[in-house]
Amino acid sequence: MMEKTSDFRVLDADPFNGGTPPERLAESYLTPNDVFFVRSHAAVPAVDLATYTLTVEGMVSTPLALSLADLSAAGERFARRRMVAALQCAGNRRVELQTLAPIPGELIWDTEAIGNAEWGGVLLADVLRAAGVALDAELHVAFEGLDCVSAKDELFGGSIPLRKALDGDTLLADTMNGVPLPPAHGCPLRVVVPGWVGARSVKWLARIIVQDAPSDNYYQKHAYKWFPSDITAETVDWARGMMLGELNLNTLIGSITPAAGGIIVRGVALAGERTVEHVEVSADGGTSWTGADMLDPASRYGWRRWEARLMLPPGEVEIAARAWDTAAATQPERLEAVWNFKGYMNNAYHRVRATV
Numbered sequence: 001m002m003e004k005t006s007d008f009r010v011l012d013a014d015p016f017n018g019g020t021p022p023e024r025l026a027e028s029y030l031t032p033n034d035v036f037f038v039r040s041h042a043a044v045p046a047v048d049l050a051t052y053t054l055t056v057e058g059m060v061s062t063p064l065a066l067s068l069a070d071l072s073a074a075g076e077r078f079a080r081r082r083m084v085a086a087l088q089c090a091g092n093r094r095v096e097l098q099t100l101a102p103i104p105g106e107l108i109w110d111t112e113a114i115g116n117a118e119w120g121g122v123l124l125a126d127v128l129r130a131a132g133v134a135l136d137a138e139l140h141v142a143f144e145g146l147d148c149v150s151a152k153d154e155l156f157g158g159s160i161p162l163r164k165a166l167d168g169d170t171l172l173a174d175t176m177n178g179v180p181l182p183p184a185h186g187c188p189l190r191v192v193v194p195g196w197v198g199a200r201s202v203k204w205l206a207r208i209i210v211q212d213a214p215s216d217n218y219y220q221k222h223a224y225k226w227f228p229s230d231i232t233a234e235t236v237d238w239a240r241g242m243m244l245g246e247l248n249l250n251t252l253i254g255s256i257t258p259a260a261g262g263i264i265v266r267g268v269a270l271a272g273e274r275t276v277e278h279v280e281v282s283a284d285g286g287t288s289w290t291g292a293d294m295l296d297p298a299s300r301y302g303w304r305r306w307e308a309r310l311m312l313p314p315g316e317v318e319i320a321a322r323a324w325d326t327a328a329a330t331q332p333e334r335l336e337a338v339w340n341f342k343g344y345m346n347n348a349y350h351r352v353r354a355t356v
């Protein structure tokens, strides 16, 4: 794909899926668009910008049909906002879980499926208010994209509770790092649900439906559900399980480079809707820890890069990293503690082997 760098890690050519190589993960605060991960369940849809319309329908008093001009005319109907937010696929770090048991039919991501961007657009809350949405905490806001997943004979979609949609942070974004959304990332318009799994940030957005239940879409009702560790592909009841929403606390090691007398470890950390307070690394399996320097200020939705220097004798070593959030919570030590048969939300200590 022309829009990506030559070192972009392609996991699947059709539909196009891939992400950031680990050595570039913590390179910059904002992930450049040409190395930002792509998770798409179908081909990029052809969108005619001249006739493109976003509809807002369902349980609203004034259904809307908005053109791109309606949405983007600065300061006219809707105030424009900018927000830095990390986006992460719920399946990121699945490769480690697969060492416990096979996870068939899923993309086997290492750490590629995460990025941090500055998104620009209008607030979903403002658009919902303009449509006269009922202020009922039990409602849901469903999104539908323009990409048709042929195997499912269905457009991609999903939903979030109305309380999240009205939180004043969820964006209908038309820019990414200061330029119009690239085609692979949802041009001309996508949802950005900050702090939540990437699947709810529907790309190529065409319809918003306010309704009294979560979306019936396959990607809400079936995929992107979390099941307890004792549930298997054979025993699963798809009507059960938890629809994934907020992201959990996680830290990812990007690069490990030699330094005088040891190594420098760099990575990123994020905490869903909370804030990353601290990151630490261990070279002895978690018995002792060294605090990392935080390279970015505390942020609610943006990630924080970190860097740690470890003095080590020459040899093979396994580095483990964990983060702490503002509730003084940290990550589970072992992969077994986070196992679920679909391989979502792995936030066990991140362990990477290196040679000093």
Ligand SMILES: Nc1nc2c(c(=O)[nH]1)N[C@H]1C(S)=C(S)[C@@H](COP(=O)(O)O)O[C@H]1N2
Binding pocket: 036, 037, 038, 039, 040, 041, 042, 087, 088, 089, 090, 144, 145, 146, 147, 156, 157, 184, 185, 186, 197, 198, 199, 200, 201, 202, 203, 204, 205
């Ligand atoms: N329309 C549409 N929106 C979508 C998807 C999709 O396949 N189609 N994939 C979702 C998933 S699972 C993720 S993780 C994010 C990825 O966003 P990105 O490709 O911009 O990184 O988009 C979400 N929005």
Ligand SMILES: [Mo]
Binding pocket: 039, 088, 089, 090, 091, 198, 199
């Ligand atoms: Mo995803």
